[in-house]
Amino acid sequence: MELDLIKRVYFIGAGGIGMSALARYFKKRGCLVGGYDKTRTVLTSHLEEEGILISYVDELSSLPAGFEVTAADTLIVYTPAIPKNSVLLNYFRDHGFNLQKRSQVLGIISKGQFCIAVAGTHGKTTTSSIVAHILTDTGYGCTAFLGGIATNYQSNFLLGDNNVVVVEADEYDRSFLTLHPDIAVITSMDADHLDIYGDAAQLHESFQLFAKQLKPGGTLFFKDGLPIAEGITYGSDTTATVQALNIRVEQGSFVFDYQDEKVSITDIPLMLPGKHNVENATVAIAVAIRLGIDPVKVKAAVANFKGVKRRFEYVVREDKHIYIDDYAHHPEELRACFHAVRQLYPDKKMTVVFQPHLFSRTRDFANEFAEVLSTVDSLLLLDIYPARELPMEGINSEFLRAKLTLENSGVYSNEEVLKYVKENQPELLVTVGAGDIDTLIQPLKNILTNV
CATH class of the missing domain: 3.40.50.720 (NAD(P)-binding Rossmann-like Domain)
Incomplete structure (x- = not known):
């Protein structure tokens, strides 16, 4: 059409x-x-x-x-x-x-335009949002379809006046194979959506097919270590072609240096925490450099990027209470989130409210979820959010809790979570999940700020 x-x-x-x-x-x-x-x-x-x-x-x-x-x-x-x-x-x-489908429509829209497509089992929303922000903030311009609400614009859609389009390339249902990008990014290929793919090998095969969808003369960036044959690697390891170096925390914020084969940018401040977000910003910078945007302007744009709603979003940031909300719903996303929290607040006890997303994901990654969730100080599990699935016998939040090595954990209703937080007033609270856990954000904020 x-x-x-x-x-x-x-x-x-x-x-x-x-x-x-x-x-x-x-x-x-x-x-x-x-x-x-x-x-x-x-x-x-x-x-x-x-x-x-x-x-x-x-x-x-x-x-x-x-x-x-x-x-x-x-x-x-x-x-x-x-x-x-x-x-x-x-x-x-x-x-x-x-x-x-949505992905097919993105294919219709991007056809005949200069398409920048960001794929990955996690990291694609933040990365595509940083790319879109850099292009917009520097005056280069783009039209962008984002998988989250970019805080700078309070929208998931940006309309530019050129022929450049930035899209998330969704691996679910192999949707990204409708796209033929000029620049492609692959952030991660961790096993997920096994209800669709069956196993990790088939998921990897789809990403490898996506990597071959580039237009002639196109550029592929991919996270160093992923099983992709050709392209430009990025990461925070010395083996990557595009590197984030000298990552450190200064006055509560992450700062890093950017280095590729031709360009070096030092002391880049990033409002988003965590090595994973530094790497997301690094590849976004690489895309902008590839487009010929001035590195000075790129650095300024990264510095004023305010993030994406529900991606490590500070809900409360006071001396008495820190409350962070994040969309993490895969074990590796939880691991990255918790690691960033620990880096920023190593001396605070972390209370986590987690809503598992999908019965199949909970079943397939139960051991991995249990391992990473057991690293927090207190855990409140909500019931599994079913999304598109029907219940599975024996797969529930109690099934997951039984696998934990963390004693201070339990399964709670929404009302019980609010009561717990009101009574215990945790100094560091983190809510994570991709279901309707966001309905708790405002009530929890009200409790912690005594509204």
Whole structure:
């Protein structure tokens, strides 16, 4: 489907972070945009405020005028997380509408443009957001579709006036194979989504196929040590071509030096903590340097990047209490998060509230989760967030807790978590997870700040 022919777009699952960015894009293009999601959220409310027609009922009667009849200029975008028995999804399928997944639509949009695609089982949202910020802040410009709300812009979508587009290349459901980037980044390839891939080998195969999707003359950056045959390596190890050096903490913030084969930038301050985020910033800098952006401007842009909502986000930062919220939901993401916390606050006891995400992920990585969760001082486990899955017999948060070596741990309801925090007033609180744990953020903040 040609981009210029699209005049009406309907989103099934409009409230997803990636879907909502696309909705904003088509609205900016002057299209009639509508959508459905099962629950009203802050994100869908913002879409409504921007003039996008959102309904919360999976019924034909909820369709806005203009979407009832098949037309060549109408595009239906859906998320794989939508149940197969969805009334709206099946109506559009049965009546011959043009249905595309989000990743396919990104392929349509990026076709004919200079595409920068960031892939990885973790790190892609932060890395793509830093890339988009550098390009925007330096005046180079870009249109960006992000998997999180960039704090500098309070949005997951940036609209530029050039032909450069920055996208997250999602490995779930092999979605990233619809993209053909000019510059590609692979941040990580840890085993995940085994409900889709079966094993790590098949996941690696998909990333290797993505690496071959580059346009002729394109550039691939990948984290040093990943099983990729060709490209430019980056990392904080001396074997990488693009390196983060002299990483240190100064006055509560991370500072590092950048070095590649031609360019050196010293004393770069980064608001985001942790070696993993330094490496994310390093490859973002490499992308900007590859585009010919002045290193002085790049350094200034990195220094004023404020991060992404729910990616090591400070909710409370006071002498009495530190409260950090993070989207981490894979063992390696938790490990990186906790390591960064320990580096910044080595003398404080860490209380963690964790919501496991997906029954299958909890089952597949139970031992790894148990190992990393046992390194905190106190752990409050919430029930597993099912997302797209049905319950699995014997797989629950108590199953995970039983594998821990940490005595100070237990399974709690939301209400019990709030009561615990009110009674114990932890000096260092971290909430982690990818489900609806974010609904606890404001109540917890209120408790710790005595609102």
